[in-house]
Amino acid sequence: MNDIPDHFTDESLFAFLDGQLSASEEKAFERHLAACRSCSAELERMQALFSDLESLSELPLQVDLADRVLARLPRPAPAPRFLRAASALQLLAAAVILVLAIPLLLLQPGFVEWSAGVQNEFESLGARLEPLSAFVSTTILAAEDLIMESVQGFGQPDALAAVAATLIPLLASSSLLWIIGNGILIPRLRRDFSRR
C-alpha cells in the first residue's frame, strides 16, 4: 500500500479510517485528499456513516430478562445434614478440648512461679492499685487451690503435666482443623452441592 492511486480504493479508504496506514501512506493519502474533491466527498460520506453507526439508537427490549435468567441459575442449596452435623461436632470438640486443656495448662511446670511473679508485679504497682492487686492475688491463689483439689483424684501433677503437654498441641490442631473445616471446606462443598 505504498502507492496511493489517483482515486482511493475502498481498501486504502477504510484502512485510513481504521488507522491502519503507515505514516508515509497516511501523508500521501492526505495529500491526495487535499487535491481531489471526489475522494474528499467520499471520505466525508464514510465518516458520516461511521458516526451514524456509533450513535445508532437501541431498539427497546419489551420483556424483562432478569427473572428468566435468574430462574435458570443454580441456587445455593442448604448444606447437607452431614455437613451441618460435622460443623457442630467440630465446634463441640474444640470447646471440650479447650475446657480440659485450660486447667491442665495451669499445671505446666513453672506456672506457679509465673503466677507468683505476676502477683509481685501487681504488688509493686503501689497503693493506688492495691485493691485490684489484692483481688488478683486472691483470685489466682483461689484458682490454684481449686485446680489442685479438683485434679487430685486424677493422678500426680507430673503425670497431668505430661497429659497437658499432649493436649495443648491437640487443642491447637483441633482449632486449626475447625477453622479450615468451617472456613474453607464447608462453603466449597456447599457450592458443589448447590450446582448439582
Add this chain to the structure above:
Amino acid sequence: MDAPDDRDLVRRVRRGEVDAFGDLVRRYQQSVFNVALRVLRNREDAEDLAQDAFIRAYERLDRYDIDRPFGPWVHRLTANLAINSLKRRRTLFELDEERDRTSPAGHSAPEQALVRKERDRDLHAALTSLPAHYRAAIELRHFQEMSYQQIAAALGVPLNTARSHLYRGRRLLAERMERP
C-alpha cells in the same frame, strides 16, 4: 443510597448472592439484546440468545477481570455467542448473497415506529439486510471495537477474509443508506 456499581454486584455474585446477578442483567439486558438483534435480526432469537449470554457470563464470572468494565465484556461475549449461533445454523458463509440483498428488513412496523430518528430506522433496516458475515464483521468492529485480528478469530476466517468482509459490508451499507 447510591446504586451499587458493577464491581460490587460482581463481588456479591461471586460470594454466592445469586440475586445480585439479576441487577446486572437488568442493567445490561437492553444493550445485550441489541447486540444479539443486530447479528441475528430476529427479536425472539435475540431474546433467547441474550438470556444464554447472561447464563454464560454467570458461568464465566470467576474468569472475568473485575478491574475491567463489565459492559464491553458481556457485549463481546454476546457477539461471539450470536456469531457462533449463526455458524451452527450454517448461514454465516453459505448465505445466498443475492437473496440476502433483497431480503426485507427484520423489523415489524410497530417496532420501526418506536425508533426515534428516521436515519436510525434506515440504518437499522440497512444493517439487518446485510449478509450475515458482513453484518457480523461490522458488529465486531463498530460496536465491539475489535481489531482486525480479533474479528478474524471470532469469525474463524483468515485475516484478509475478515478485512474483506468488513470493507464490503461497509460499502454495501453505504449504498443501501443512499437508496431513496
